[in-house]
Amino acid sequence: MAASRKFPSSKAVAADVANVLAHHVPSHARLTLALSGGLDSVVLLHTLLALRDQHPFELRVVHVHHGLSPHADDWATFCTQLCAAHDVELTIHRVQIARDDPEGIEAAARHERQRIFAALDTDFLFTAHHQDDQAETLLLQLLRGAGPKGLAAMAGKQNRPGWRATHLRPLLNVARADLLGAAREQGLAWVDDESNQDTRYRRNALRQQVMPLLAQHFPGAGRTLSRAATLQADAAGLLDDLARLDARDAIVGDRLDCAALTALTVPRARNLLRHFIEQHGQTMPSMRRLDETLRQVSDARADARVRINLGQMELWRYRGGVYLASPRLRWVEPVRWQGEAAIWVPAAGVSVRMDRAGGTGLRQTVLAAGEVTFGVRAGGEHLRLHAGGPRRSLKNLLQEYGIPPWQRERLPLMWCDGRLVWAAGIGFEADLSAAPGEAGILPYIEP
Incomplete structure (x- = not known):
């Protein structure tokens, strides 16, 4: 149990979830919980059930059956029985994971979950990411060389492009030790995913090998890293504010003015270019790719035509402006x-x-x-x-x-x-x- 808790874990967890409900969820809203059957989501389910009387809402549950584990059917059965016992509507989505995804199986599974979550007809999607998850995410992003936006890790409240629901993570201030304590206090059962022990996956290596060592030498490391993620979120927000100020004179419609871009310092120009790409809903290129793009756009002659492949989109410099466009369609007969x-x-x-x-x-x-x-x-x-x-x-x-x-x-x-x-x-x-x-x-x- 985290040292900061002065009362039973179940009450501490309920207090955090109740605070999120009070600040973000109006009465009688439609909530959907993503339930894997693991410790975290099971505790969140029971916490939400316990809070329905003081904060009324409509609760449903969704389970994504990835089919990656030989126990996947058992997990779906567990979730079915758990929801039936509490008279909660459950929807199970079976997905096919592309094992040859260039980003890896974990990324492919995450993409499938997000595709399903985006289509849910609900007001709020609750997921059970907790403080330890946040700390691990910050470390992973740090080791990838991410900037403030990446180091902000996971937001407690997020409105994702294309999603019907607002995504809420009410447990980001709760340590996994508190969730385990809450589960034991209430006598809850849950399932364990054996793949969580496989240290070939980077997150598992952090969880099983790095975080325990950090906690041994830096007590409260998880809580400190989570707080650092919050500070990075503040910094990312300030950079967004600065980009919007710079964009007032630089971006008109779908055009970014090259003269306005090159008049800025390199960090501000990079920040504005990043903002311009994000405005179009595109995945951000690596910093090296972004800097090379900025160099080509800035150093080109006034009448030069520049074309840069950013993956899903192409960036063009044309007649003194920067534009983003979809790559050329494949040839099709008339x-x-x-x-x-x-x-x-x-x-x-x-x-x-x-x-x-x-x-x-x-x-x-x-x-x-x-x-x-x-x-x-x-x-x-x-x-x-x-x-x-x-x-x-x-x-x-x-x-x-x-x-x-x-x-x-x-x-x-x-x-x-x-x-x-x-x-x-x-x-x-x-x-x-x-x-x-x-x-x-x-x-x-x-x-």
Whole structure:
């Protein structure tokens, strides 16, 4: 039991959970607890059950069956029986874990859990991460070379992008020793995951070998490390505040101004670039990759075009601005239009509306008589935008109209009998334009 506790562990745990409920959860809210069947989540389940009278809420339970352990079915059965005994609704999700995930099995399992948690129709998701977990997470992040945001480890309250629920971790100030004490005081049963003893996993090595040694030489190390994570969270919040201040003049829409970026000191510029990437919901690249990106963006000539692969996204410098864009889609054969009101263009990743209009757009009779297809540029395309004018290369038109290079690769195009007749954002083939009073077809990209 932690030295700071002056009363039984079960009361100490209940006090921490009740405090979280009082500050973050309105009465009669919908709560879902992630229950593995292990010590931590079992104690949290019983604590929540005991608090329902003084703070009413609707409680459900979710169990993720990873199938990685030969005992996984037994754990699911244990959770089923436990929830049935307390008349709590339980949902079990069985998932397939990719054992060849480049980030490892632990990361693959975590991704599957988060995918399920994101889709839960509930107000709050409770997980049983505790003080020792927080200390281990901080050490793991420190050994990865993380900055303040990574060293902040786990937040007590978190609104994740794409999640319906607010994620709450009410036990972050509770040591595992207190959870064990609470379980023994109440005579609770739980299951043990044998993989927690496997020190081939880095977290287990920290838990089984490093943390006991630290506690031997630095009493209260877990509590101290957890407090350090809280301080790092404060520092990360201040950096976010600074980035938002710098972004006021530097970021407009989806564009980060290069001049504003390079006017900052290197640490502030790096912080702003990190903020810009996070705004787009992207995984942060390593510090070395981030610094190399900043160098290329800052040192390039004013008219230079820079393209950097960040994994899920590409970062471009174009006409004095920095942009993030999805990588080019794989080549897909053009699709044929058969008169429908809208057509999906796989190569462009967009849907094109085909509205009927009088005296504008392309001649309906010509399109109806020919073979109309949609796709993206392959090179060598030409278009006549004005009657009697020259046929100009699409390449030059894209440059003249200021279409960003990452959009040029996926710009939807329309052909009639193999002849380019429309380019989104640029215009129509003048020779096929509908005359006043003539039935026309007006294509445009659906929002």
